[in-house]
Every structure is written in C-alpha cells, then in structure tokens.
Amino acid sequence: MRALAIGLVTALMAVPAAAQEKPVTLKAGPGLEQVQANCGACHSLDYIQTNSPFMTSATWDAEIGKMIKVFGAPISEADARAIGDYLKANYGADHVTENR
Amino acid sequence: MINRRTLLGTAGVGAGAALAGGSLALPHLLGGEAEAQPLSLSKALPQGTRDSATLEALPGKKPLIKLAYRPPNYESPVEYLRSGITPNDEFFVRYHLSDIPQVDAKTWKLSVGGECANGQATLDLDELKRLPAAEVTAVCQCSGNRRGLFHPHVPGVEWGYGAMGCAHWKGARLKDVLDKAGLKKEAVEIVYNGADGPALDKTPDFVKSIPVWKAIEETTLVAYEMNGQPLPHWNGFPARIVVPGWTGTYWMKHVVSIDAVTKPFEGFWMKSAYRIPVGKFPVVAQFTTQQTPANTPITECVVNSLITSHADGATVKAGSRASVGGLAWDGGYGIRVVEVSTDSGKTWAEATLGPDAGKYAFRTWTYQFVPQRGHTKVMARATNVIGQSQTATLIANPAGYHHNLIQSVTLVAA
Numbered sequence: 382m383r384a385l386a387i388g389l390v391t392a393l394m395a396v397p398a399a400a401q402e403k404p405v406t407l408k409a410g411p412g413l414e415q416v417q418a419n420c421g422a423c424h425s426l427d428y429i430q431t432n433s434p435f436m437t438s439a440t441w442d443a444e445i446g447k448m449i450k451v452f453g454a455p456i457s458e459a460d461a462r463a464i465g466d467y468l469k470a471n472y473g474a475d476h477v478t479e480n481r
Numbered sequence: 482m483i484n485r486r487t488l489l490g491t492a493g494v495g496a497g498a499a500l501a502g503g504s505l506a507l508p509h510l511l512g513g514e515a516e517a518q519p520l521s522l523s524k525a526l527p528q529g530t531r532d533s534a535t536l537e538a539l540p541g542k543k544p545l546i547k548l549a550y551r552p553p554n555y556e557s558p559v560e561y562l563r564s565g566i567t568p569n570d571e572f573f574v575r576y577h578l579s580d581i582p583q584v585d586a587k588t589w590k591l592s593v594g595g596e597c598a599n600g601q602a603t604l605d606l607d608e609l610k611r612l613p614a615a616e617v618t619a620v621c622q623c624s625g626n627r628r629g630l631f632h633p634h635v636p637g638v639e640w641g642y643g644a645m646g647c648a649h650w651k652g653a654r655l656k657d658v659l660d661k662a663g664l665k666k667e668a669v670e671i672v673y674n675g676a677d678g679p680a681l682d683k684t685p686d687f688v689k690s691i692p693v694w695k696a697i698e699e700t701t702l703v704a705y706e707m708n709g710q711p712l713p714h715w716n717g718f719p720a721r722i723v724v725p726g727w728t729g730t731y732w733m734k735h736v737v738s739i740d741a742v743t744k745p746f747e748g749f750w751m752k753s754a755y756r757i758p759v760g761k762f763p764v765v766a767q768f769t770t771q772q773t774p775a776n777t778p779i780t781e782c783v784v785n786s787l788i789t790s791h792a793d794g795a796t797v798k799a800g801s802r803a804s805v806g807g808l809a810w811d812g813g814y815g816i817r818v819v820e821v822s823t824d825s826g827k828t829w830a831e832a833t834l835g836p837d838a839g840k841y842a843f844r845t846w847t848y849q850f851v852p853q854r855g856h857t858k859v860m861a862r863a864t865n866v867i868g869q870s871q872t873a874t875l876i877a878n879p880a881g882y883h884h885n886l887i888q889s890v891t892l893v894a895a
Contacts, residue, residue, distance in 0.1 A: 403550065424552065431527065431534065431638070435527050435529075
C-alpha cells in the first residue's frame, strides 16, 4: 500500500500545474457557456470571481478587449458580446452594491 | 493555437478528478471543493475574493490561500509570516502564464549571450554550480502584494498581505554568468526568459529586463538553492533570478535564457505591464532606459511592515502584558526603526528589532504593552535607513502596486 501511495504521488508530481485545478462554478446565466469555452481556455474561472463585484461595465469591456487585442484570445465578436453581457450582469459593479 | 502542454494539462485535470473520486484521494493533493478549508480574509478585499478564495495545497506545499488555479496564484496566510525566514513549503506562488513545465534538472540548460555579448555560452546545472557561489537573504515580494486592499479596487490578482516571503538564496552571481559570454560595454539591459510560457502562441511570453547596473551587483544571482534546498518547482526550479530589493516581477523563475541587449527591451511585460506613474513614489532606484514621460517600470520595494502576531479582532487578556510583533522590510537600505501606536496613531513608541539578517531581509520586531479592557487599535510603521516611512494615505495607481499603507489590527481585551 505504501509503495502504491508513493507511486501515485510520483505520478501526480509529473502531471503539469493544471492538475491541481478543481471545477469553478460560476453563476448560471446566458453567456456562461461562452465564458467557459473562451475565457477558460487560458485561465481558470476563479479570476472572474475574485475580480468581483467591483468592475464597471466599462472595466469589463476593457478587460475583454485586452484579452483579445493584447493576449491574442481568438474570441468571435458574438462571443465577446455574450461574455461581456454575462460578466456585467453577474459579476459587475453596475448591478450590485458591494458590502463593505 | 493552443499549445501542446496545455492540452496535456487539461487531460491531467480529468485524470486527477477520476482519482479523487476513488478511494485513494490524498488530502491537499486532490479532492473536491467540499474539502476546501474556511478562511478568514481581510474585510477590505473584494467580496468576490473573500467568497471564492480557498486554502489549498499545491504538491510539495503546505496549504496556501488559493486565489487562482491557472495560472496558479497562491499567497501565504499571515500566520506563515511570523519568522524572518519563510520556509520553502510556505512560500507564495505566482505565475503569469499557464504553460508551466516540470523542468528536468538533468536536461535543463541556460543560454547566455545576446547582441551585446562577445559570444554565446550554454551552462547546465553542474556548470552553473561550479561558478563561485554567492548567498543573500532577501525578500521576494510581488509588486501587487496587497492589491486587493486598494479602494477603489483595481483589476488583477486580488492579493492580501501574503504575496511575499524571505529566503536565504544561494547561486552564481549574474555577472559571473554573463562573463561566460562576455558582456560588451554597449549593453544597456539584461533580458531574461523562463521555461514557462503562454497557453496561446499569440499571448506575449513573460520576458523581463533589468538595467545592466542592477544585473552586475554582487547580490544579483542566478539562484539554485532556497533555504539550503533546491528551489521548489513552484518557486522556479532549477534556477531563478534573484534581484534583492526589487519586486518579484524581476525574479524570473525556471530561467533558461539571459541576453545582453543594446536597446531597451520592447516586450509587453516591460513596456505595458509593471509600470508606475513617474514621480508618485519615493523610490531611489531608477530604470531610465525604460522610462517614458508618463510612467516607469516598478523597481525597488517601498518600505513596509506587517503585524503577524495577531489577526484583526484577536482576543487578548485585559490588564496583562501583550506582545505584538511582525516584520519590516524595504528596497535594500535596511530598517532603522519600527514604531507602534496603540492609540489610533496619536503617539508612537519604538518596537524592539530582532536580529539583522542583512539589508534585503525581513527584520522581525516585537512590542509589549498592557491592553485595557475593550478594543485597542494597534498600528505599526517602519522607517528605513534613508528616512523613508510608510504612507498614511494610500498612493493610488492603475495597477495597484506599492501598497505600503500603515496597517492596523484591532485587539479585543477581555
């Protein structure tokens, strides 16, 4: 059993960083699929949770624009719109008052 | 185009999830979200950060505060920061890009050269270790440490207090490594890259540069040991650049190439990222070849301190002597004094400084007082050897760097 456990640990150590990633559950809503497919290709979706809910609609638009223009994310215009609408509605500052 | 290793990594998620579902689940290595441990985070952080951050262990690490899985960004809980040296398995983890290879020490190579070198050299790990060894105790602090405490909040990794640590580093001097290729007089910057890369080919790779004057300082290292051990994978195995006094962005992990250049390096992570407004912060070290009229690269850490003995809201005994303590550090001038106030900043008294481990290291400090029944706001303020002190009003800047606002914790005496 001990040998098996050590073997398992060794195997795990060889797996790349992403192996530690657990599923991140975002709020349900229109656009979530596009967020998962596009944003999730390059980074885990907890970045969205931690950066909320203080970003205004303009800040979310700027962030999506940066991902496309600066980081080269291949996101279609339709998907970018859906992602923007989703983030503003579910993780934006314009729809909630932050509890401080 | 998605890189091959990222796809392999995605396959790894499936494998890990399958294992976690079986009977061999290892706590801290695998497991579902239900196992995430509860956390008490600063109320000043964004609510979304407080709700989603979890305490989780990467392989080889103790549980750290997980802010993001991929790229991995994990900070040290404040209670890990009670001594002048941060153990390797408690040291924070910060990556910009998600394609992170497990570097094999046997096949790792460091390429040294560039247009401003006389030649080209390639060193393996044994060759690097045969160069004269140098050692330094130095703080590695993320430029954005405490970003999450900025109000109004700014986008980015929403760090609390723990995106920093202090270790005893051993390695070859960067100037000796550069000598293997021969540095020409015309060189203005030293550019270096690590083995980690982006998930997409179009994403700018994380490549950094420093001025030649900083690169050739005696304490600027290509380090292969951290606290007497090989570097942990998550902190740059097998070798990383160590730039004492300067923020962590310059401490390239898994370094694989070092090049001397004649013109300022144009990469995204120099030209657009890690910049501060000109003239807003009291920093001495200037990176003039990269400066524009509006902004300039972040350089040395600003003077700072942290109360680590007590959490905000901790209970102490009224009428009995209490000892508060913590850390102080700066950009490499050394800490002159740490003062503590127990009356909301009206009066300040000197704390007792701990052992001096060098001007780049954490300086521990303690202060004793007798709390009266009720709430006591304890504040700490560090001043360095050149007279710089922590700010009483936060200096706003777009990316949330250089947070050194005087910190306070409220103790409840009963």
